[in-house]
Amino acid sequence: MKTASRNDATTDFSNVIGQEEPEKKNRTLDQQEITLGDFLRNRRLERGFTIELIEEITHIIPSFIRAIEEGNWAIYASKTYAKGHVRSYAEAVGLSSEEILSRFGQELDRGFPETALYRNHLLSVSMRMKRVF
Numbered sequence: 001m002k003t004a005s006r007n008d009a010t011t012d013f014s015n016v017i018g019q020e021e022p023e024k025k026n027r028t029l030d031q032q033e034i035t036l037g038d039f040l041r042n043r044r045l046e047r048g049f050t051i052e053l054i055e056e057i058t059h060i061i062p063s064f065i066r067a068i069e070e071g072n073w074a075i076y077a078s079k080t081y082a083k084g085h086v087r088s089y090a091e092a093v094g095l096s097s098e099e100i101l102s103r104f105g106q107e108l109d110r111g112f113p114e115t116a117l118y119r120n121h122l123l124s125v126s127m128r129m130k131r132v133f
Contacts, residue, residue: 035071035104035107036068036071036086036100036104036107036108037068037069037070037071038069039100039104040068040069040086040089040090040093040095040100041069043093043094043095044093047093047094049092049093051065051066054089054092054093057088057092058085058088058089058092059088060085060088060089063075064076064085065085065089068082068085068086068089071107071111073108073111073112074111076112078112079108079109079111079112082108082111082112083101083108086100086101086104086108087100087101
């Protein structure tokens with residue numbers, strides 16, 4: 001009976017260093033962890049579009065375009081405005097807005113929890129009240 005020595009139990013990892021894991025390498029785009037903003041930004045850059053060109057096409061101001069690309073949903077007063085801008089942005093870079101919204105809908109939902117919507121709504125109501133009186 002042969003006993004395993006300490007040297008027999010070591011594993012050579014030198015051939016794996018610097019290589020991607022096979023399961024990561026073979027994933028499709030849908031399976032990779034990519035945010036809505038990253039996806040749209042990558043598409044914009046692939047097409048050679050600048051933020052200024054997206055602004056001209058969609059009439060969305062650059063700060064909102066950057067917010068979408070950074071996933072900064074707090075800049076929006078409501079999910080409705082965010083969805084409208086995402087639709088316009090997606091179509092401007094040649095993507096199906098319906099497909100984008102269905103694919104990334106959960107990310108948008110996370111960006112707009114009910115309490116945030118309620119808080120933004122109260123803020124907008126109070127702002128309007130100040131203008132009236």
